[in-house]
Amino acid sequence: MSSSPVGEPVRRTVVGCTATEAGRAAVRAAARLVRAVGGELHLVMVLPDTGRGAVVPPDAGYEALLRSSADAWLDEAAALVPPEVPIGRHVRRAESAAEGLLEAARELAASLVVVGSGAERGLGRIGVGTAASELLHSADLPVVVVPVTAEDDDGADDGADDGAADDGGPALSRVTVAVGTRPGADVLLEEALALARAGGAPLRLVSLQVLDLPGHLDRVVAADAADAHLRSVLEEARAALPDGLVDDALLVRGRDVADAVRDLDWLPGEVVVVGSSRLAAPHRLFLGATAARLLRAVPVPVVVVPRTRPQGGRP
Numbered sequence: 001m002s003s004s005p006v007g008e009p010v011r012r013t014v015v016g017c018t019a020t021e022a023g024r025a026a027v028r029a030a031a032r033l034v035r036a037v038g039g040e041l042h043l044v045m046v047l048p049d050t051g052r053g054a055v056v057p058p059d060a061g062y063e064a065l066l067r068s069s070a071d072a073w074l075d076e077a078a079a080l081v082p083p084e085v086p087i088g089r090h091v092r093r094a095e096s097a098a099e100g101l102l103e104a105a106r107e108l109a110a111s112l113v114v115v116g117s118g119a120e121r122g123l124g125r126i127g128v129g130t131a132a133s134e135l136l137h138s139a140d141l142p143v144v145v146v147p148v149t150a151e152d153d154d155g156a157d158d159g160a161d162d163g164a165a166d167d168g169g170p171a172l173s174r175v176t177v178a179v180g181t182r183p184g185a186d187v188l189l190e191e192a193l194a195l196a197r198a199g200g201a202p203l204r205l206v207s208l209q210v211l212d213l214p215g216h217l218d219r220v221v222a223a224d225a226a227d228a229h230l231r232s233v234l235e236e237a238r239a240a241l242p243d244g245l246v247d248d249a250l251l252v253r254g255r256d257v258a259d260a261v262r263d264l265d266w267l268p269g270e271v272v273v274v275g276s277s278r279l280a281a282p283h284r285l286f287l288g289a290t291a292a293r294l295l296r297a298v299p300v301p302v303v304v305v306p307r308t309r310p311q312g313g314r315p
Contacts (some may be wrong), residue, residue: 002117009171010039010040010197010286011034011038011039011040011111012039012042012109012110012111013030013033013034013039013041013042013046013110013111013112013113013114014041014042014101014104014105014108014110014112014113014114015030015041015043015044015077015113015114016044016046016101016113016114016115016116016131017043017044017045017074017077017116018045018071018073018097018116019069019073019076020116020125021065021116021148022116022117022148023144024075024076024077024080025076025116025146025148026114026115026116026117026146027043027077027080027081027115028080028146029114029144029146029301030112030114030144031080031081031082031085032171032172032174032269033112033114033144033171033199033271034085034199034203035082035084035085035171035173036170036171036172036198036199036269036287037195037198037199038198039086039111040086040087040088041074041081041085041086041087041088041109042087042088042089042090042110043074043077043078043088043089043090043102043106044090044091044092044100045070045073045077045085045090045091045092045094045287046092046093046094046097046099046100046102047066047067047070047091047093047094048093048094049095050097051093051094056232059249067091069217070091071091074089074091077274084147084181088108090104092104095199096117096130097131097133098130098131098134098135098138098139098225099134101113101115101131101135102135102138102139102140105141107272110141111141111142112141112142112143112303113135113139113141113142113143114132114143114144114146114301115132115135115143115144115145115146116132116145116146116148117132117145117146117147117148120209128259129269132145136287136304139288139306140306141306142191142202142303142304142305142306143303143304144301144303145295145301145302145304146301147298147299147300147301148280148312149156149241153309156191157245170201170267170268170269171199171215171269172195172196172199172200172201172269172270172271173201173267173268173269174202174204174247174267174269174270174271175195175196175199175201175202175203175270175271176203176204176205176206176264176270176271176272176273176289177189177192177203177204177205177206177272177273177274178206178207178208178272178273178274178275178294179205179206179207179234179237183288187275187305187306188273188274188275189237189240189241189304191273191303191305192273193241193242193245194304195271195273196245197245202245202246202247203245204239204246204247204248204249204250205234205237205238205246205248205249205250206250206251206252206261206264207231207234207250207251207252208251208252208253208254208257208260208261208290208294209251209252209253209254209260210253210255210257210260210290212253212269225275231251234249234250235249237249245252247259250264252264255290256293257290257293257297258293258296258297261294261297261298262297264298266298266299268298270300271292271300271302271303271306272300272301272302273302273303274291274295274302274303274304274305275291275304275305276291276304276305276306287304291304301313
């Protein structure tokens with residue numbers, strides 16, 4: 001395992017491992033992040049908790065086969081991680097994948113949980129599966145949801161040399177943060193800034209303007225007012241950050257979120273940081289409508305952070 005400077009905790013990242021393309025994409029993305037910011041990567045395979053409340057005791061042969069398969073899947077996941085990234089391997093029992101990942105994260109004092117997306121959105125876009133959805137509505141720490149990309153699909157069976165975590169490109173090329181004025185924006189900027197600093201990456205500020213106004217309103221006047229307001233938000237956010245760190249500050253508009261972000265460029269190794277809904281309980285995630293639409297519209301990993309920080313700060 002890696003060491004850290006005296007007095008500083010080791011940064012730990014937990015990634016949910018599954019024997020699927022989504023699971024492999026999650027491991028590659030998690031390895032990229034750890035390679036960029038340092039710390040340890042913990043591979044966690046969650047198995048169903050068949051013993052709890054079971055009327056018939058589980059078959060010993062089946063249990064042995066399941067454990068053997070889990071160990072083999074962890075070996076496959078470990079092969080996707082560059083050798084310079086320290087890893088831990090864990091097999092957990094839980095009633096759901098989300099429950100098992102959160103338990104592991106709490107025990108390890110992890111700062112991030114990484115999961116792959118569902119496959120219903122196709123390559124390069126995020127479709128939220130069951131585990132990701134549960135995490136995005138219950139986690140008390142940032143959750144990274146990773147899309148299955150075309151690049152990962154091409155290299156999935158060729159080992160770490162062709163994987164996204166070790167492709168010769170930048171581990172973290174840029175951090176894009178979707179800024180706004182709702183409660184929690186300060187925490188969102190702090191988290192994005194910390195990630196960009198740790199990974200030595202530039203920060204891009206983006207504010208969305210969705211032009212879904214009712215037909216009876218004066219669209220031109222309303223759009224100009226929203227434009228001026230959002231530009232002031234971007235300038236305030238930019239002014240609050242250290243000089244030279246912000247690579248760009250953009251206002252993007254469209255008929256909906258997908259339309260607004262369609263013309264944004266995305267770099268290999270980039271991540272997007274978005275905030276939890278204002279409806280979330282303190283220190284918890286709850287994915288709002290805009291963040292959910294953004295998550296489904298972008299082709300890069302999305303980091304969703306709670307709107308308030310637990311006492312004691314970031315792990």
